[in-house]
Amino acid sequence: xARNWEEFLVEKVLLLAAISSIIIxxxxxxxxxxxxxxxxxxxxxxxxxxxxxxxPSYNIYGVFPMIVGSLGMMTLALIFAVPLSIFGAIFLAxxxxxxxxxxxxxxxxxxxxxxxxxYGFFGLIVLVPFMRIHFGGSGxxxxxxxxxxxxxxxxxxxxxxxxxxxxxxxEYKEASLALGATHWQTIKNVIFPAALPGIVTGIILGMGRAxxxxxxxIMVAGNTPIIPGSxxxxxxxxxxxxxxxMGYALGLHYNALFATGIVLLMMIIVLLVIxxxxxxxxxxxxxxxxx
Amino acid sequence: xxxxxxxxxxxxAQKIMNVVLWGVGFLAIVILIIIIGYILYNGLPQFSxxxxxxxxxxxxxxxxxxxxxxxxFYVTFIALIVATPLGVLAAIWLAEYAGESNxxxxxxxxxxxxxxxxxxxxxxxGLTFFVVFLQMGFSVLSGGLTLALMAIPxxxxxxxxxxxxxxxSYKEGSLALGASKWQTIxxxxxPAAIPGITTGIILGMARAxxxxxxxxxxxxxxxxxxxxxxxxxxxLPLHLYILATxxxxxxxxxxxxxxxxxxxxxxxxxxxxxVEKYTKKMMGR
Numbered sequence: 001x002a003r004n005w006e007e008f009l010v011e012k013v014l015l016l017a018a019i020s021s022i023i024i025x026x027x028x029x030x031x032x033x034x035x036x037x038x039x040x041x042x043x044x045x046x047x048x049x050x051x052x053x054x055x056p057s058y059n060i061y062g063v064f065p066m067i068v069g070s071l072g073m074m075t076l077a078l079i080f081a082v083p084l085s086i087f088g089a090i091f092l093a094x095x096x097x098x099x100x101x102x103x104x105x106x107x108x109x110x111x112x113x114x115x116x117x118x119y120g121f122f123g124l125i126v127l128v129p130f131m132r133i134h135f136g137g138s139g140x141x142x143x144x145x146x147x148x149x150x151x152x153x154x155x156x157x158x159x160x161x162x163x164x165x166x167x168x169x170x171e172y173k174e175a176s177l178a179l180g181a182t183h184w185q186t187i188k189n190v191i192f193p194a195a196l197p198g199i200v201t202g203i204i205l206g207m208g209r210a211x212x213x214x215x216x217x218i219m220v221a222g223n224t225p226i227i228p229g230s231x232x233x234x235x236x237x238x239x240x241x242x243x244x245x246m247g248y249a250l251g252l253h254y255n256a257l258f259a260t261g262i263v264l265l266m267m268i269i270v271l272l273v274i275x276x277x278x279x280x281x282x283x284x285x286x287x288x289x290x291x
Numbered sequence: 292x293x294x295x296x297x298x299x300x301x302x303x304a305q306k307i308m309n310v311v312l313w314g315v316g317f318l319a320i321v322i323l324i325i326i327i328g329y330i331l332y333n334g335l336p337q338f339s340x341x342x343x344x345x346x347x348x349x350x351x352x353x354x355x356x357x358x359x360x361x362x363x364f365y366v367t368f369i370a371l372i373v374a375t376p377l378g379v380l381a382a383i384w385l386a387e388y389a390g391e392s393n394x395x396x397x398x399x400x401x402x403x404x405x406x407x408x409x410x411x412x413x414x415x416x417g418l419t420f421f422v423v424f425l426q427m428g429f430s431v432l433s434g435g436l437t438l439a440l441m442a443i444p445x446x447x448x449x450x451x452x453x454x455x456x457x458x459x460s461y462k463e464g465s466l467a468l469g470a471s472k473w474q475t476i477x478x479x480x481x482p483a484a485i486p487g488i489t490t491g492i493i494l495g496m497a498r499a500x501x502x503x504x505x506x507x508x509x510x511x512x513x514x515x516x517x518x519x520x521x522x523x524x525x526x527l528p529l530h531l532y533i534l535a536t537x538x539x540x541x542x543x544x545x546x547x548x549x550x551x552x553x554x555x556x557x558x559x560x561x562x563x564x565x566v567e568k569y570t571k572k573m574m575g576r
Contacts, residue, residue: 111319120532121330
């Protein structure tokens with residue numbers, strides 16, 4: 001009887017730990033919304049999201065330039081990072097000999113582990129002067145930020161794509177090779193299409209990482225809250241907006257920064273719902289594992 | 292696929308793609324060497340006993356970074372003390388007790404969301420919840436707890452994968468000997484999964500050490516060594532951010548960055564060693 005009680009108690013404690021994730025998420029969403037809502041209400045949700053002006057000293061709060069900044073930097077970073085990561089993943093999964101894999105795997109893990117301030121610092125000291133000399137302007141720009149972001153999202157997309165490529169059944173590959181296709185034809189026409197849903201998942205997680213990055217972007221993007229005219233002009237991301245101004249924000253300004261957090265949360269949740277949908281479809285069609 | 296007019300023969304395409312793929316592989320290595328090499332080349336010459344164990348002079352113009360190293364240690368310690376039991380126990384439940392209910396789906400979605408929320412949003416939450424609502428103030432405790440929330444999903448996922456990888460035959464053997472479910476988990480499954488669980492904890496630790504945005508407005512930025520968990524502190528990444536963006540001291544910024552890079556290198560190497568040992572152990576039987 002005592003044994004049964006113990007088993008029962010243990011299960012409940014474990015369950016409680018598992019549920020804590022849900023509680024934490026609800027607390028985060030609840031508190032951020034509670035603090036951000038006053039600003040959304042006072043400014044009006046549409047004016048807040050589509051407003052072109054951000055000037056806290058005049059109590060004008062519109063985050064549209066920052067939304068453009070965040071999405072712009074993310075898109076640019078993906079344009080660089082996606083081809084690189086996919087080729088890198090194909091190399092690791094299909095071509096690289098064992099010794100090369102043993103070097104490349106820890107390399108990518110280390111790239112993923114380098115603190116974002118260190119990336120920002122490297123960008124500030126090396127990349128910004130480089131851009132200033134070769135492209136003119138101040139060197140602080142959307143392009144500079146997206147180059148740093150490229151290196152930061154590369155490990156995410158690459159390792160998830162590699163897992164997806166590796167999970168393709170060997171029979172697919174063997175059948176294609178047996179038909180006389182070259183290795184590259186097999187990769188291009190058989191392995192890659194079969195792994196595509198997994199690769200797309202990796203890309204979306206990379207998008208999330210690019211949108212969520214704060215410190216590295218602050219240090220190299222220039223941070224002017226205006227829609228940039230070109231990729232060589234400075235821009236401000238949603239994350240930077242919060243980090244830059246929270247130190248001295250009071251009253252409605254303080255609430256407006258939490259409202260910026262709400263916008264960020266909404267973007268991330270949309271991305272998550274899309275990944276879950278893709279994973280769900282993949283499970284149904286290919287029967288692949290869960291990510 | 293619809294056949295296109297062939298411009299390049301498959302044989303040539305194969306050769307070209309081999310060059311491209313090898314090139315990308317080398318590019319990743321070159322990028323890493325440039326970044327780490329640059330930081331260490333400029334940072335290591337700053338190292339001295341005085342730099343590592345000394346107190347900063349002024350706001351960090353010269354002097355050392357000992358209080359920042361201590362601060363990093365404290366916030367990471369608090370984060371792990373809170374996140375490890377929550378993450379590991381949740382992983383055990385998900386791997387061993389959970390079926391396929393809606394609750395399980397909700398827990399998984401929550402953990403995934405937790406893993407992808409931007410760190411600055413954790414910072415916002417830490418500010419309004421720990422600092423203001425629970426009145427912990429700008430302190431080691433507020434910062435450490437905020438970091439704990441970020442480390443939970445990392446520990447949870449890695450631990451869950453390693454618990455699931457324990458062979459079914461181990462469990463069956465134990466259950467057949469008359470052990471209860473919890474005895475089996477406690478005596479057989481967890482010991483077998485320990486290397487994987489440890490890897491998860493180390494990864495969670497790495498996440499806590501490198502994080503800046505989440506502690507920017509929760510831990511304060513005091514230059515002195517924190518004497519209790521209620522004192523404000525300034526962990527290494529925050530110190531680097533302030534040194535670099537406020538143009539306080541370039542040499543000290545290089546030195547601080549080099550310390551961070553070395554910590555991350557040690558962590559990556561040790562996790563790799565653990566994983567290798569673990570795979571060998573599991574494959575060997």
